Amino acid sequence: MKLELLMKIPERGKEEGLAAYAQRLTELYSNTNSSESRKHRGQFFTPEQVSSFMVSLFDITHKKIRLLDPGAGTGILSAAFCERLLNNGKTGNLIIDAYENDPNILPFLKMVLGSCKSELEKNGLDVEYNICDKDYILQNKSYFTKSDLLWNGEKPVLYDFIISNPPYYKLDIESPQASIMNELISGQPNIYALFMALSASMLKAEGEMVFITPRSFCSGLYYKKFRQWFLKNARITNIHIFESRKEIFNQDDVLQENIIIKAKKLKDIEKHNKIIISESKNKHFDKISKLEVQSEDVIFRKNGDIFIRIPTSPLDIEILDVIDSWPHTLKELGLEISTGPVVSFRAEEFLLPELTEKPASVPLLWMHNMKDMNVVLSIHKEKKSSAIKVSSETKYLLLPVKNYVLVKRFSSKEQERRLYASVLLESEFPFKHVGIENHVNYIHKPGGALSVNEAFGIASLLNTTIIDKFFRSLNGNTQVNATDIRSLPLPDIENIRKIGKAVYESKSYKNGIDLDGIIAGILGLKIETQSLNG
Template sequence: MKNDKLIHKKIYNQYFTSKRLLSIISNNVRRFDKSDISIMDPGAGCGSLSISAIKNIIANSKKVRFIKLITYEIDDYLILSLKYNLNALKKFGLMNNVAITYKIINSDFLISKELRKYDLIIMNPPYKKINQSSKYSELLKKYSVNTTNTYTSFMKKALGQLKTEGQLLSITPRSFMNGFYFKKFRKWLFTNFCFNQILVFDSRRLFDGVLQEIVITDFRNKHQNKNICIQYIGKGDNKIGKKIVANYYDVYESTGEVIRLIRNYTDLNEIRIMDTKNSLQDLGVSVSTGPVVRYRQKPVDLSKHYKRGFYPYIFGEHFNDNMELDWPKKKVKKFNYLRMTKENSSLFREESIYVLVKRITAKEDHKRVKAIVLDSNLNYSKIAFDNSINYLFFNNQYNLNIDIAYGLCVYLNSSLFNKMFRQVSGNTQVNIFDLNMLSYPTLEELKLLSSGIHENQNIIDKLVNRVVLNNRSGNYES
């Protein structure tokens, strides 16, 4: 029976809203100063989210006397419970002198032709990647709501059905706030709607079977406010931490069109300093992902030990704690060498000075970004980088300087850079998009930072704070 429920949840991509989340999201419903309002829940389930919101409205918006609720639910298994719960809600409304009417639409919200406008839309949408070559994707394009995931498609359609000044409250993954795949959606979103508030959870375990960062976002159908409110919610309770009110342009980084989740006013000051500095492009540095996918190579072309015709093959396993390359590694788990053949010769790179960054780290790792320097002393003409690492390289000979490479490596390993990375990304992957849109010290500052190579974290952080943030005390606040 338990397995049947799990299969059922998987089919419908269901992640039901807990009592804790219901309390938090309903407490952020706007106050209404009119008598008649309309509400929609496009993925209603048993109705708990819309019921909680309406009870909050009845308690806090005393002018409201009529509520029209429209719900969507495609799961026939839940419809009976939904009807029962909404009938109970009607009785609750009458007891409080509020007339509530409801309608249940047993169809997919994304392809519904019902386009009426609402004062409030509240939702916990399904999360699932949309196969862009599928028939369903083509169908969503006809309704102009095709994105890379069902939850952002729900957001897009819901926002289009808000009345002027209307509110959309959504419980979703944080993933739409950064990365290349959601960039087009973000541009549309922040061009057309007001980003009013975001609530961020310190815990990743808010839904059964889901281990990722979840946020509650509050969008309004009006012009953008000058400021955005960011609040953090601690693990295991409903306590909302200190409110950070930041300028819209400090939170929304328009170049990469990403959202920066600022925790405190120290973060805000650091962002403003770093926004005056350089991009990788300004430094003459490019970044690429290692082109070699191990399982696509022939076993005979992979080796732990040197053989004639083989060249260095670099994995994250070859990173050591001193920001150096540990190659060839004596007790390597994977490989040290890759044979060059006609089929794979394009995957090799010229030996030169590189800064290497691990693409993937464990969720529990305190540091998300881990970098090392690869100098040009391996005595091989070619080198191969595995797909599990990113490599940064210099575009011109003028900047091809080992001290600058050391300085860049020190900065990438600093607590400041790791914090800035986490402000824009909740992923365990360090992608090219993220590295390209963050800010970096000047060339002169990088040369000064080179003295931090091989030093411990405390010394690195003090050096970065003094050189980059111009804090003479050298103290660093994480």
């Protein structure tokens, strides 16, 4: 950063709040640093309103407070914390330790923390702040690696409160940060989870941390060990989610869904505690709703894994309970889900715009051929081939025509549900083979074939709002991949067949409410299906 710019960092206005000032400096910093360099450092800055909301989650009763702000940026989170102390007329003593390793942002951070100190001191609070310009993880590794006994009487500093919007970027598995915390890593590590775990290690007993992070740690293989470690060492008390995924960090194109969590360091992790889940439409926190749930509804253990599920209504909880009680998975029913083998750019030489007799060809099915619960061959999309040649070279790409359940791997923007399933019916498909494109998964029975009723039963279940809500509680992804479907509980096969028969014979194959009604009727569910689309 140029020297003349550093000299020009503006002072806080007389009437300007502390967090508003930090926000102004964040904007100034963002306008003078390229978005590539910000992305590289994992810099997605917290808006003022989100900072204030995060701070409002702390229970502050102490007179002497030690606050940690790892990855502080311009210090907006510390500033919001100070503002809360001011608004509550607190007196006492505050020490802020801020970590920030971007030399370009440090002068802004210094201005903000300096301003916090003078404002709080004017109001009767003693303030000390320390800025550490080193890597937060490397600098504090001993908190994670040393057991209490190994500190040799030299007492580590522990914190009452930790607030952070940690950086978000993938780390090399060989990086020194990842090596220090390798017991938490199941795949490609992301620095945000390491910030969370280290912070949990730096809390006093009963201390509290509030973090805004991507939702990805709540489910999925990569964060399995992290979840196990974190939930053993801290107790989640609050989770906030945003209905609109894009809006939170609007200056930066963040597509990840973000959540705010508050966790407490507690010696005895009780089983039956409560968790408050709140939801707001956007970062302005209008239309905020709150739900108090049992921790078991959120922290869910299955097959040696542990998940954090986020139901947002009593109906969501009912749905989790119902689906958790279903006894089977695809595998237990002798079924498998696979990904369509035709990757169009690799198979280009075999693809044809239209079906032809010479050379012999068969239909190539894409997501756009799935309509309601049918496969519709007459739907064409520009630049997408409709057929694939049949030859010895394409043998491995083609499937024998049988009854299959096709499931979209990606959801389109206009699609309300995440899951979209159709049935390829052998009796209505006048070909011996078929090509299934790579954006489509298909459910099949290895060594056999699905019956019509089984295929319709499974497709109907996948298309219900009940299953959609189940997946939404489980993760924030817009796509549902094969692994998710493999672990989805399913009712027993007799009931699946009954559902399939009722839907197939109704011939309307309608989605949404009708399917939910049929399924609730057959399975004897007490869920009020009328409320599902509300």
